[in-house]
Amino acid sequence: MVSATSDGLVLGQSALKLIVAGGFGVGKTTMVGAVSEIPPLRTEELLTEAGAGIDDITGVDRKTTTTVALDFGRITVNPELVLYLFGTPGQERFWFMWDELAAGALGAVVLADTRRLDSCFPAVDFFEHRDIPFVLAVNCFDGSPRYPVEQVRDALDIGARVPIMHCDVRSRESSKEVLVTLLEHLVHRAEVSALT
Amino acid sequence: MAEDSWFDEDAGPLVRPFALTRGRTRPGRYDLDMITLVVAIGSPRESGREPEYARILAACQHPVSVAEVSATVDLPLVVVKVLLSDLIERGELLFRSPPRDVSPQTDRVVLQAVLDGVRNL
Numbered sequence: 001m002v003s004a005t006s007d008g009l010v011l012g013q014s015a016l017k018l019i020v021a022g023g024f025g026v027g028k029t030t031m032v033g034a035v036s037e038i039p040p041l042r043t044e045e046l047l048t049e050a051g052a053g054i055d056d057i058t059g060v061d062r063k064t065t066t067t068v069a070l071d072f073g074r075i076t077v078n079p080e081l082v083l084y085l086f087g088t089p090g091q092e093r094f095w096f097m098w099d100e101l102a103a104g105a106l107g108a109v110v111l112a113d114t115r116r117l118d119s120c121f122p123a124v125d126f127f128e129h130r131d132i133p134f135v136l137a138v139n140c141f142d143g144s145p146r147y148p149v150e151q152v153r154d155a156l157d158i159g160a161r162v163p164i165m166h167c168d169v170r171s172r173e174s175s176k177e178v179l180v181t182l183l184e185h186l187v188h189r190a191e192v193s194a195l196t
Numbered sequence: 197m198a199e200d201s202w203f204d205e206d207a208g209p210l211v212r213p214f215a216l217t218r219g220r221t222r223p224g225r226y227d228l229d230m231i232t233l234v235v236a237i238g239s240p241r242e243s244g245r246e247p248e249y250a251r252i253l254a255a256c257q258h259p260v261s262v263a264e265v266s267a268t269v270d271l272p273l274v275v276v277k278v279l280l281s282d283l284i285e286r287g288e289l290l291f292r293s294p295p296r297d298v299s300p301q302t303d304r305v306v307l308q309a310v311l312d313g314v315r316n317l
Binding site: 015017041045046067076081082083086103179180187190194 | 231263
């Protein structure tokens with residue numbers, strides 16, 4: 001299997017990715033678009049009989065071809081590094097896509113909606129079980145109740161080390177702040193683990 | 197040889213492949229991820245064959261991810277991965293896979309670089 005560089009001299013860039021997860025309609029694509037240097041792009045994956053992950057949809061008795069859409073954006077970090085931000089599929093039953101998305105991801109933003117706090121539970125569970133670092137960002141919709149961060153932490157039973165913050169996904173600065181918080185969390189984790 | 201006399205090469209394909217990938221669902225021996233970066237070596241005009249390959253080469257004139265190619269040419273990831281593999285096989289495309297294992301120790305410097313880059317947005 002050829003998995004390394006076919007010609008590192010010419011293709012001197014590397015790509016990394018972060019995941020933006022959360023329940024349906026919580027603002028994942030809006031956040032991706034707020035910080036991306038390109039308008040969010042949409043790619044599609046086919047779930048077919050022969051497709052990967054067919055084993056994961058146990059209980060489905062009819063074999064069909066389904067399209068799963070993924071929205072993503074790009075941030076050129078520096079000439080050598082490109083960061084991609086992938087929103088998880090809106091339909092949460094497509095868990096097999098989450099596995100492909102999560103493979104090699106640096107970390108994740110879990111977006112929460114205070115009107116439906118429990119809609120972020122599946123994402124929190126997913127990243128906790130795979131030990132993928134994440135931050136929880138509570139998107140403040142107009143008129144939605146604004147609970148103190150610690151109250152959200154208690155309500156969702158989120159560990160003390162996971163950063164929790166409020167945000168407005170429509171704002172570039174606010175969305176950027178969420179990414180900065182996630183990346184600071186990742187750097188901190190890396191420093192701690194280098195010491196031990 | 198008798199079969200070959202049915203048509204010559206100039207005639208082009210008489211029947212389009214029933215599917216762009218001719219039924220293949222796996223990207224051959226190349227390990228292509230959705231953020232594997234690809235870049236065309238030649239120009240799409242040099243690739244005088246199926247339009248899908250030319251469109252893909254046109255989308256890869258600068259390094260882009262497999263996901264971007266898929267979005268640009270409006271084909272599902274699984275199809276694009278197979279077609280990209282063909283182009284890599286033919287030496288018309290270079291690729292670079294993302295690091296397989298993102299371990300904190302090895303990537304502290306990288307993480308700091310990403311943090312600095314995002315702060316400066």
